[in-house]
Amino acid sequence: MVQKQVSDMITGVWRIKWWKYRYFLIAGLLANILLINRFYFDQSITDLNPFRSPSTDIKLENPAASAPSKDQAHPPPPPPSASPSPNAPTYTAIPLTAYPGAPTSSAKLFNLQDYDFNGDYVGWPLERVCHETTWTPGLIYACDNNSGGIGNIRNFILSCLRYGIETGATGIIMPRIQRRHDDDLANLFNAGFKPFDYFFDEEHFRSVMSTYCPQMVIYNSLEDVPHKDNLMNIDEYYPKDLADGDCCDNRGANKHLDVYRGKFENWLNTTRRTPNATHPVSIRYRWAMFFEWPIYRDGPEFAATFGDVLRLNKEVESLAVKTLDEMAKFVGVQPDPTHTKFEAPFLGVHLRTESDALGFWPDFNVQTEGYMKQAEARELKHAYLACGNATDGHRFGEMAYEKLKLNTTSKLDLLKGDDLKRLTDLTWDQQALVDFLVLTKSAHFTGCSFSSFTMNIAFKRHLMTGGLFTRPWKSPGDPYSTLVGRFDSWYGDWMFMYECMWP
Numbered sequence: 216m217v218q219k220q221v222s223d224m225i226t227g228v229w230r231i232k233w234w235k236y237r238y239f240l241i242a243g244l245l246a247n248i249l250l251i252n253r254f255y256f257d258q259s260i261t262d263l264n265p266f267r268s269p270s271t272d273i274k275l276e277n278p279a280a281s282a283p284s285k286d287q288a289h290p291p292p293p294p295p296s297a298s299p300s301p302n303a304p305t306y307t308a309i310p311l312t313a314y315p316g317a318p319t320s321s322a323k324l325f326n327l328q329d330y331d332f333n334g335d336y337v338g339w340p341l342e343r344v345c346h347e348t349t350w351t352p353g354l355i356y357a358c359d360n361n362s363g364g365i366g367n368i369r370n371f372i373l374s375c376l377r378y379g380i381e382t383g384a385t386g387i388i389m390p391r392i393q394r395r396h397d398d399d400l401a402n403l404f405n406a407g408f409k410p411f412d413y414f415f416d417e418e419h420f421r422s423v424m425s426t427y428c429p430q431m432v433i434y435n436s437l438e439d440v441p442h443k444d445n446l447m448n449i450d451e452y453y454p455k456d457l458a459d460g461d462c463c464d465n466r467g468a469n470k471h472l473d474v475y476r477g478k479f480e481n482w483l484n485t486t487r488r489t490p491n492a493t494h495p496v497s498i499r500y501r502w503a504m505f506f507e508w509p510i511y512r513d514g515p516e517f518a519a520t521f522g523d524v525l526r527l528n529k530e531v532e533s534l535a536v537k538t539l540d541e542m543a544k545f546v547g548v549q550p551d552p553t554h555t556k557f558e559a560p561f562l563g564v565h566l567r568t569e570s571d572a573l574g575f576w577p578d579f580n581v582q583t584e585g586y587m588k589q590a591e592a593r594e595l596k597h598a599y600l601a602c603g604n605a606t607d608g609h610r611f612g613e614m615a616y617e618k619l620k621l622n623t624t625s626k627l628d629l630l631k632g633d634d635l636k637r638l639t640d641l642t643w644d645q646q647a648l649v650d651f652l653v654l655t656k657s658a659h660f661t662g663c664s665f666s667s668f669t670m671n672i673a674f675k676r677h678l679m680t681g682g683l684f685t686r687p688w689k690s691p692g693d694p695y696s697t698l699v700g701r702f703d704s705w706y707g708d709w710m711f712m713y714e715c716m717w718p
Contacts, residue, residue, distance in 0.1 A: 228555075240488070240704070245707075251328050272625045274317075276388050277644075279604055282416070286526070289558070292354060298410060307542055312555060321448065323496060324443070326656070326679060327557075327655075327656055327657075327676070327695070328556060328558060328656075329555060329556055330526070330536055330551075330554040330557055330656075332524055332526075332532060332652050333523065334522055334523075335354070336419075336423065336520075337516075337519075337520045337683060338423060338426060338427040338520070338525070339427070340429065340513075340514070340517040340520050340521070341423070341427045341428055341517070341520065341524070342427040342521075343517075344380060344428075344513060344517060345380060345427065345428035345430055345431070347428070348380055348381070348383050349383050350383040350384075350385050350430050351382065351384065351385060351490060351492045352382040352385050352490070352491055352492040353385065353442075353490035353492050353493070353495040353496060354382065354383060354384040354385055354386070354490045354495070354496060355384060355385075355386040355387070355388065355437070355440055355446075355490075355495055355496065355497040355498070356378070356379035356384045356386070356387045356388070356497070356498050356500075357378070357387075357389040357432070357437070357497055357498065357499040357500075357501075358371065358372050358375035358376060358388070358390040359388070359390040359392075359393070359408065359499070360386065360393070360499060360500050360501065360502045360504070361390070361392065361393055361397070361502070361505070362393040362395065362502065363667075364395075364644055364647060364667070364668050365414065365527075365638035365644070365647060365648055365651055365668060365671070366666065366667025366668040366669075366670065366671045366716075367438065367505055367667050368392060368393075368414065368717055369414075369522070369524060369525055369671065369717075370505040370506055370667065370671075370715070370717070371500075371503075371504060371505040372390045372525060373508075373521065373522060373524070373525065373717050374504060374505050374507050374508050374715070375390075375500050375504065376523070376524070377508050377513075378454060378500075378507075378508070379431065379498075380428065380431065380473070381473060381475065382475075382476055382480075383476075384431060384498070385430060385432060386431065386432045386433075386434055386440060386495070387424075387431055387432070387433055387434070387436060387580060388410055388434050388435075388436060388497070389410075389417070389433055389434065389436075389663075390411055390412070390435075391408040391409065391410060391411065392408065392409045392411065393408055393409075393413050393414045394407055394409050394413070394642065395406075395410065395642070395643065397503045397642065397645055398642065407484040410481060410527050412644070413528075413645070414525075414527065414644075414648065415525050415526060415527060416526040416528050416529060417528075418528065419524075419526050420525065421433060421528075423523075423524045424524070429497045429626065433630070437497060440495055440497070441492070441495070442492070442493050442494065442495055443495075444532065445493060445495065446495050446496070446497060447488055447494070447495070447496045447497070448496075448497050449488065449496060449497065449498050449499065450499045450615055451499070451500075451501045452498050452499060452500055452501060453500065453501040454475065454479075454500075454504070454507065455471075457471070457475065457476075457478040457479060457482055458471040458478075463594045466479055471510075472509075474485060474514065476629075482549075483496065484581045490506065505715075506667075506711060506712045506715040507714060507715060508713065508715055509685070509714045509715055510715060510716065510717050511687060511714070513686045515685060515686070516683050516684060517591065517718060518680075518717065519678055519681075519683055519684070519685055520683070521633050521717050522581075522675075522717035522718050523554070527648050527652065529653070529677070530637070531645065531648040531649055531652065532636065532652065534626075534630070534637060534638055534649045535649050535653050537630060538555055538626050538629055538630060538649060538653050539559075539653060539656060540561060541629035541630065541631075542561060542599055542624070542629060542653065543557070543558075543559035545559075545561075545597060545622070545624050545629065546559040546560065546561055546597045547559075552563075557656055560595060560597075560658035561595060561597040561598060561599050561657055561658060561661075562586070562589060562590045562593065562595040562597070562599070562621070562651070562657060562658065562659055562660075562661065563598070563599050563601075563613075563654040563655075563656075563659070563660040563661070563672075564586050564598050564599065564600045564601065564623075564659075564660075564661055564662065565580065565601045565602070565650070565654065565655025565660075565661075565662030565663060565666065565669045565672070566579075566582055566586070566600060566601070566602035566604070566607060566608065566611055566662075566663075567602075567606045567662065567663035567665070567668070567669065568582070568602065568607045569603040569604050570604070573665070575665075576663060576665040576666075576700065577663060577664070577665070577699060577700035577701075579607055579610070579611075581699065581700065582663055582699055583611055583614060585661065585697075585699030585700075586598075586611075586615075586661050586699065587614075587615065587618060587619060587621075589659060589661045589697055590615070590619055590621050591619055593659050594619065595621070595658060595659065596619075596621060596622060597622050597623075597624075598615060598621055598622070598623045598624070598708075599623075599624060599625065599653055599654065599657060600623050600624070600625050601613065601625070601626075601647070601650035601653075601654060603643060603647065608625060611623065612624075624654065626638060626646070626649050626650060627639075647668070651668065651671075651672060654672050655672055655675055657674055659695065659696070659697070660672055660673060660695065660696040660697075661678060661692075661696065661698070661699060662696075662697070662698060663699060663700055664690070664691065664698035664699060664700035664701075664702065665700055667712060667716070668717055669698060670698070670717060671718070672696070673688060673692070673693075673695075673696035673698060674688050674716055674718040675718045676694065676695045676696050677693055677696065677718065678718050679695070680693060680694075680695065687713075688713070690702065690713065692709070711716060
């Protein structure tokens, strides 16, 4: 009875109120229709995009570069023969364009099927982070206490640079590269330093920083810092020394970054080392200060683009193009003379069994078995092998052909004449840079999960699945890359690198 009375009361109120407020209801209905139209159907609207650049993005090598084409706004389809990996996760990356109202400026940054190793440079995420920073005159960063291969050195410089921006450093010394000893690959410290262009494109780096983060001035050396006679040098600095034991293991992802700058400035002030314009202070990081900054802390657009400040030098790119041409012939495809399209499907393999490999990493047999599975699952009959151990490289090639009729080759086999001499004139680590670029163009890539070289390639290839706003790569792989080697624990097995490696 009570329920019926309440129901009758509500019905009566509705009958009376609806007519009284009919104009308000009709107006609200029309407003909703207009909003739906605006978000779902008007793709030309740009003022709804919260990720627009605060200034016009440019391709630094081509200031007149036009807006991305329609094709660039969508991730490309999987490459030929790229059937799902039996070890890959079940998730499928969905482009932002599938979601009404999502930003439409998610142009891909990477493509497997061309000769472009970089794509257009996207600088506004760096510009935004630098704009948000409060800068400290006289604070200088030196990012040269690095060593190892491209994966480690690249991340060391990027991490150092990102910490510099966080603390408002108004100067950075042009990074140098610590060379590995030629006769002992595990000896990382006694062969001296090489200039920045030993690995990277210096012109590009300078252009990026002066264009998108001009607050941080690049100096060639500490001798060029203004008021150098008053310069105070702080060596062997390590950011997590200020974390006060906040985390159970210092190798894990940083959790103290929200309070880090305050602690850093307090440390400088209480030790009487406060920098200013006339009394500068330089910070030089301790060795192995890499994989320290969780990249998605700054948003996916920064995570996807920051690493592009470090592009490999033009000599390495030139040799990689030559190698891809020869790889196409090896596969049985005539290379594109315009170097526009690359359509020669092959399996890219990084066999990590050199003398400096750590004992708990997967050995030759574990890696080989995993790589064979990828070739078989994808029905690929040609492979490009990167391995600094010549004996194991030949051994892998023989086993691959005997078991799967998989034809394996390498840069040393493919290049001839002057190109081969150009390659062999390079050091061991520089030659590995050619492998790094060639492997990014494989139909499917597979390598050792404990190697930063392997991880960096997998992450870079993953950009094509989501473009500018790509979601994090997930272990052990995606449709484009599969890593071999089991992780048992987060800290002991270096899985923290997943959070702290910029593609």
